[in-house]
Amino acid sequence: MSLLVDKSIVIIGGTTGLGLSAAKTFVDEGASVVIVGRDGANAAAATEAIGGKAVSFVGDAIESDTAPSAIGLSLSKFGRFDGLYHVAGGSGRSMGDGPLHEITDEGWQYTVDLNLTSLFKSNRAAVVQFLKQGSGGSILNMGSVLGHRPSPKYFASHTYAATKSAINGFTRSIAAYYAKDNIRINVLAPALVETPMSQRASQDDTIQSFIATKQPLDGGRNGKASDLDAAAVYFMSDGSRFTTGQQLNVDGGWSVSEGQWGRLQ
Template identity: 55%
Template sequence: MENWLVNKSIVIIGGTTGLGFSAAKAFVRNGANVVVVGRNPENCLVAELHLGHTARAKAGDATHPQTALDAIQLCIREFGSFDGLYHVAGGSGEKFGDGPLHDLSLEGWNKTLDLNLTSLMLSNQAAIRTFMGMNKGGTILNMSSVLGFSPASRHFANHAYATAKSAVIGFSKSIAASYASKNIRVNVLSPGILQGSEDTTDQSEKFVTSKQPLDGGRYGTPTDLDGATVYLMSEYSKFTTGQVLTVDGGWDITDGQF
């Protein structure tokens, strides 16, 4: 890749590990300044050291209303601009009680939606308010999942998570429509099943590797999404909004083998 993101200053919510950290490295390689936000202060230190002088890291909980706003203000203070938000923060709510509907606890439902959807609403709201306050356009990229629209009930029946990831798409399209006239773009990235994203069994591994047959059949890795994130945050996608780009190794179009 060439320097697709020169002069861009981007905030990544959930940017100190996994998908977000991989994207942060790709953004820096392509000339961007980045602010990464993560829950763990140690991960923040490691991320900042690894990413170099064009990056800052900030510890914070994405479900708290002030977290994204503080990160955006840090971005403006340190780099003189704020051009894009990439919201990655979220994850499984299984430990809180997410699961099939007949087993789903109210706490599991609420915590999973908070983790994956409320946090995203708050970061997007902070970004939209900042873009409007600065009277400029900008870019938002949100994280969904193939499980939000292409379920696999035998191995992935976490219904609160699927609801949240489906809602990310509806929410993103709705705000994309509302703010397109202000040159604010909102798009969605939907990855397939990633390595380490759930407790694997021999059966679930066989299913995933047959359902995602590209590149020999495998789980996704964070770097599989880097090119898509760079494209959607860059000027190459300046005429694109309200779209869902699925990077899933073929999951959505393939019958997995049980």
């Protein structure tokens, strides 16, 4: 039985990586999707790969009109809006994020805007539309285990960690406020997953040896984008109708594993 039949879902950051994998799975489960990304070529390729139940919208998640426009496209193209999956975000390391004593003002602001401001704007747009509809709905935000389970040896990007921690607090706060309106808001928190953002760690043999002990499930490996899809389907489906304000770690065991870098030096 398909779990998302007749749902229309907007995915912010849906043209590559985790968002694209989720978009394909959502469509397989019966949904229609609007996928949002900054690169027009990626958006076109993603739409073609997914098929007729997907449309793309080219826009920057940080811009205030991007999420409302994507939601409007969902309404005009598919006649409804049922869920928002905010995946967009990433590392600010190249822009000046890192350990606190090295973070630049520019690196801080860039990373906060990329991971937190964009999410605030998409969540606001979704809640405004859900309230207008009076129908409730589901929002799923992308967090990270680094927001609550730091790893100082190899993953010391303190602005990134701060934004991901803030996402959890923000989500819980708005979930509590809008529960009376039947609006569900939850967080999905992965550990190291194979994405363009993770290439630095994925190509470092020392870090990969650490990951084998920090993420020991399934033989000890990096996550795959598809590892998150079933959880995302759950939160977008009516199966989560009694779940809000929760964070689910899909992390290969990161949150409960020590990680044995000390033995590898």
